Amino acid sequence: MCGIVGAIAQRDIVPVLVEGLRRLEYRGYDSAGIAVLNGSGALKRVRTVGKVQILQDAIDGSPTHGPIGIAHTRWATHGVPSERNAHPHISDDGLAIVHNGIIENHEALRAELSASGYTFTSDTDTEVIAHRIHHHLKKGGTLLEAVGHTVAELEGAYALAVVSESDPERIILAREGCPVVIGLGKNENFVASDIAALLPQTRTFVFLEEGDVAEVTRTSVRITDRSGKPVERKIHESELSADAADKGQYAHFMLKEIHEQPRAVADTLQERVANGRLLEAAFGPAATEVFAKTEAVHIIACGTSYHAGFVARYLIEQLANIPCSVEIASEFRYRSPVVPRNTLFVTISQSGETADTLAALRLAKQAGYLSSLAICNVPESSLVRESELVMLTRAGPEIGVASTKAFTTQIAALGLLVVALAKSHGATPEQERTLVTRLVELPGIIEKTLALDPIIQDLAKRFVEKHHALFLGRGTMYPIAMEGSLKLKEISYIHAEAYAAGELKHGPLALVDDDMPVIAVAPNTDLLEKLKSNLMEVKARGGELIVFADPESGMKSSDGVTVITMPKHVSYIQAPVVYTIPLQMLSYHVATARGTDVDKPRNLAKSVTVE
Ligand code: G6P
Numbered sequence: 325m326c327g328i329v330g331a332i333a334q335r336d337i338v339p340v341l342v343e344g345l346r347r348l349e350y351r352g353y354d355s356a357g358i359a360v361l362n363g364s365g366a367l368k369r370v371r372t373v374g375k376v377q378i379l380q381d382a383i384d385g386s387p388t389h390g391p392i393g394i395a396h397t398r399w400a401t402h403g404v405p406s407e408r409n410a411h412p413h414i415s416d417d418g419l420a421i422v423h424n425g426i427i428e429n430h431e432a433l434r435a436e437l438s439a440s441g442y443t444f445t446s447d448t449d450t451e452v453i454a455h456r457i458h459h460h461l462k463k464g465g466t467l468l469e470a471v472g473h474t475v476a477e478l479e480g481a482y483a484l485a486v487v488s489e490s491d492p493e494r495i496i497l498a499r500e501g502c503p504v505v506i507g508l509g510k511n512e513n514f515v516a517s518d519i520a521a522l523l524p525q526t527r528t529f530v531f532l533e534e535g536d537v538a539e540v541t542r543t544s545v546r547i548t549d550r551s552g553k554p555v556e557r558k559i560h561e562s563e564l565s566a567d568a569a570d571k572g573q574y575a576h577f578m579l580k581e582i583h584e585q586p587r588a589v590a591d592t593l594q595e596r597v598a599n600g601r602l603l604e605a606a607f608g609p610a611a612t613e614v615f616a617k618t619e620a621v622h623i624i625a626c627g628t629s630y631h632a633g634f635v636a637r638y639l640i641e642q643l644a645n646i647p648c649s650v651e652i653a654s655e656f657r658y659r660s661p662v663v664p665r666n667t668l669f670v671t672i673s674q675s676g677e678t679a680d681t682l683a684a685l686r687l688a689k690q691a692g693y694l695s696s697l698a699i700c701n702v703p704e705s706s707l708v709r710e711s712e713l714v715m716l717t718r719a720g721p722e723i724g725v726a727s728t729k730a731f732t733t734q735i736a737a738l739g740l741l742v743v744a745l746a747k748s749h750g751a752t753p754e755q756e757r758t759l760v761t762r763l764v765e766l767p768g769i770i771e772k773t774l775a776l777d778p779i780i781q782d783l784a785k786r787f788v789e790k791h792h793a794l795f796l797g798r799g800t801m802y803p804i805a806m807e808g809s810l811k812l813k814e815i816s817y818i819h820a821e822a823y824a825a826g827e828l829k830h831g832p833l834a835l836v837d838d839d840m841p842v843i844a845v846a847p848n849t850d851l852l853e854k855l856k857s858n859l860m861e862v863k864a865r866g867g868e869l870i871v872f873a874d875p876e877s878g879m880k881s882s883d884g885v886t887v888i889t890m891p892k893h894v895s896y897i898q899a900p901v902v903y904t905i906p907l908q909m910l911s912y913h914v915a916t917a918r919g920t921d922v923d924k925p926r927n928l929a930k931s932v933t934v935e
Pocket residue numbers: 626627628629672673674675676677678681725726727928929930931932
């Protein structure tokens with residue numbers, strides 16, 4: 325997704341902007357640009373297609389310096405990736421803007437502006453905003469006022485930052501539907517769409533809320549809310565260090581993040597369980613009352629987070645005996661939900677900024693749910709700030725676009741939710757102890773599973789020339805198969821599908837031949853024998869089977885069947901996390917063998933802040 329960086333200082337801020345853009349690269353983008361007001365207030369813009377390094381080379385070739393500026397990485401929505409569509413966009417008299425989001429009424433505004441003489445040099449909705457601000461500025465008033473008048477006319481989502489030759493001592497910001505944050509420095513201030521961009525400069529942040537407009541100078545920050553009233557927004561100190569987003573000894577962030585999972589899961593459980601008990605502090609005191617009243621759970625999420633929710637559905641019904649449904653946020657937000665009495669609304673999100681998930685939460689607030697709980701990895705995110713109850717997943721920054729440690733920590737956090745709900749619905753202290761003990765064992769079992777890496781790397785070679793793969797699982801292993809298939813297609817571009825193994829004979833069996841690897845996840849659960857029968861259906865059709873299996877499953881490698889033995893004694897609540905690990909490693913090694921851009925797969929974004 326697009327990224328914004330801006331700075332106002334007494335020094336040359338170009339290195340700050342470029343470093344900020346580099347730190348946002350993980351979000352996914354196709355072009356980049358920078359606009360700087362030099363010491364005498366003249367605007368200079370440089371834009372390039374491709375990586376931030378290409379922008380840096382262009383800046384080196386055409387020296388650009390100045391104390392105030394804005395910069396952007398663009399992920400195309402309106403108009404192809406090209407230099408003319410890259411941000412910043414400029415209107416007359418040196419007014420420049422960067423924008424994240426989508427303006428839905430851009431066509432009407434564009435027609436009006438064209439009629440009044442503005443010419444457009446791009447296909448973007450953003451250029452419309454630039455001209456509109458200029459149009460208001462011409463009528464008199466300050467840049468802040470002109471931005472205020474403009475955003476009142478916009479429909480859609482935006483985070484924007486504006487600078488202008490006419491008022492060169494400030495950056496104006498506005499937020500509706502896309503995050504934007506102000507970083508506070510000493511005699512200098514910064515702005516960005518994500519704090520990761522600013523961590524080398526400051527750890528002190530102010531988050532704009534929906535509808536806010538802000539004026540940032542070197543020494544001051546002034547924020548007004550939607551109605552134009554001055555407001556104070558809380559100052560947050562981030563605990564993240566600037567090198568939290570460093571890949572260290574690993575070839576890719578994804579590999580580093582796969583190997584961080586024992587620690588990340590341990591951190592998620594830390595101080596939330598002790599002596600076989602779930603502590604009240606895990607969800608906070610208000611949650612105890614909510615959980616006691618909860619008669620149903622409704623989970624909403626997107627992408628990988630949706631798969632975590634799908635796992636939780638099985639666990640909550642089986643272990644806490646509470647009805648649970650799970651749904652994709654983009655579907656939920658456009659239907660009229662009928663909410664059963666005392667239903668807890670749960671959102672799951674790594675970033676806490678996914679537009680559809682946030683919109684779903686906002687809809688849920690009007691729909692009569694009992695309460696809202698966010699399971700999220702980013703403490704300062706919109707989702708966390710807008711939910712009544714919060715469980716942070718503590719995975720640390722996840723940079724690889726394909727989610728790994730965020731997913732397993734979500735399942736660990738959902739495991740805690742299962743315990744909390746079971747406890748409030750009659751589970752005995754002994755049952756609580758068993759579940760908590762199984763969760764606490766997870767980091768050790770993940771560690772053992774990671775030791776399978778050389779075998780999986782070898783296995784990956786067989787996929788390099790393949791075009792399709794099928795993933796199978798039953799029960800909680802069905803969403804794990806979905807996650808395995810998503811991982812493979814995201815980063816290796818091999819078409820992969822997941823099926824509940826019982827559905828095999830209702831269609832996908834027709835695809836099975838010796839060119840289509842079929843991957844199954846087979847822990848030792850009640851459904852193992854059923855799964856084995858399904859796998860025999862594949863074998864009988866000459867399919868190539870790869871099974872990640874429990875040592876006591878009784879499955880052995882044979883002609884056309886490769887069995888990879890997983891750690892022993894993996895229990896029902898542990899299996900979803902443990903059986904995810906080899907699928908992550910498989911997709912990683914297939915992708916590196918195929919030479920794709922593992923951390924930044926084509927066309928994808930880490931944080932999808934537009935609809
Ligand atoms: C994007 C990311 C996925 C992620 C999904 C939901 O598609 O590439 O990795 O699962 O968004 O993001 P969230 O931050 O809400 O978990």
